[in-house]
Amino acid sequence: MKLAVKLFARARDLAGTSQLEVDVSEPATVLELKQALARACPALAPLSPHLLVAVGQEYAGDAQSLAEGLEVACFPPVSGG
Amino acid sequence: MIQLTNDPIDFAALTEQVRSNAAGAVVLFLGTVREFTHGRQTLRLDYEAYSQMAESKMAELLEQARARWPIVKAAIVHRLGTMELGDISVAVAVSTPHRDQAFEAGRWLIDTLKEVVPIWKQENWDDGTKEWIHPGLKKSP
Numbered sequence: 001m002k003l004a005v006k007l008f009a010r011a012r013d014l015a016g017t018s019q020l021e022v023d024v025s026e027p028a029t030v031l032e033l034k035q036a037l038a039r040a041c042p043a044l045a046p047l048s049p050h051l052l053v054a055v056g057q058e059y060a061g062d063a064q065s066l067a068e069g070l071e072v073a074c075f076p077p078v079s080g081g
Numbered sequence: 082m083i084q085l086t087n088d089p090i091d092f093a094a095l096t097e098q099v100r101s102n103a104a105g106a107v108v109l110f111l112g113t114v115r116e117f118t119h120g121r122q123t124l125r126l127d128y129e130a131y132s133q134m135a136e137s138k139m140a141e142l143l144e145q146a147r148a149r150w151p152i153v154k155a156a157i158v159h160r161l162g163t164m165e166l167g168d169i170s171v172a173v174a175v176s177t178p179h180r181d182q183a184f185e186a187g188r189w190l191i192d193t194l195k196e197v198v199p200i201w202k203q204e205n206w207d208d209g210t211k212e213w214i215h216p217g218l219k220k221s222p
Contacts, residue, residue: 008129008131008199008201009129009203010201046219047218050215054134057131057133057137075131075201076213076215077215077217077218078196078200078201078216079195079201079214079215080130080135081159081170081195081200081202
């Protein structure tokens with residue numbers, strides 16, 4: 001399935017785009033999405049151990065499964081305040 | 082009440098919003114743009130958010146705080162976009178019956194916001210470089 005992954009902050013700058021489309025085979029987990037992102041966009045490599053994933057606007061662990069149509073976002077640690 | 086805004090934060094109005102005859106204490110926290118960080122000089126900061134998730138996380142924080150402390154009223158406002166030195170980037174206002182509760186709840190709200198709400202700041206240093214701040218990550222080249 002194809003997932004449109006929203007990117008923010010340094011992840012967006014390194015990827016050069018605010019949304020990246022990645023292809024993952026079903027059934028897929030967040031970990032597999034991270035691996036697919038790394039393949040699709042090697043520029044994200046320096047961030048990869050630290051990248052956080054949100055599915056449906058909730059933080060998602062590596063084991064969480066993904067489904068088509070869910071909103072997915074990927075970003076480095078937050079620094080608001 | 083939670084809000085993301087591109088406009089300056091009216092902290093006096095926000096404080097007024099959380100005042101109540103049921104509360105004996107009001108605590109207001111303001112985060113402001115600091116000029117020097119470990120000897121480096123900041124010209125301005127740019128903030129961006131994953132807005133929908135940031136709003137829902139901020140609302141969750143208020144809910145969690147209400148479960149822990151007897152909050153009468155509470156509000157969090159975070160500003161986005163470019164901010165100059167001294168500008169207010171975030172305001173947390175809490176009212177409770179007694180002061181300890183207000184200090185504790187306000188402290189927890191700002192600490193937890195900085196850990197979980199998807200908002201990022203980018204430094205604009207005085208040497209012309211820009212740097213996204215990502216705690217735990219090495220600085221960008």
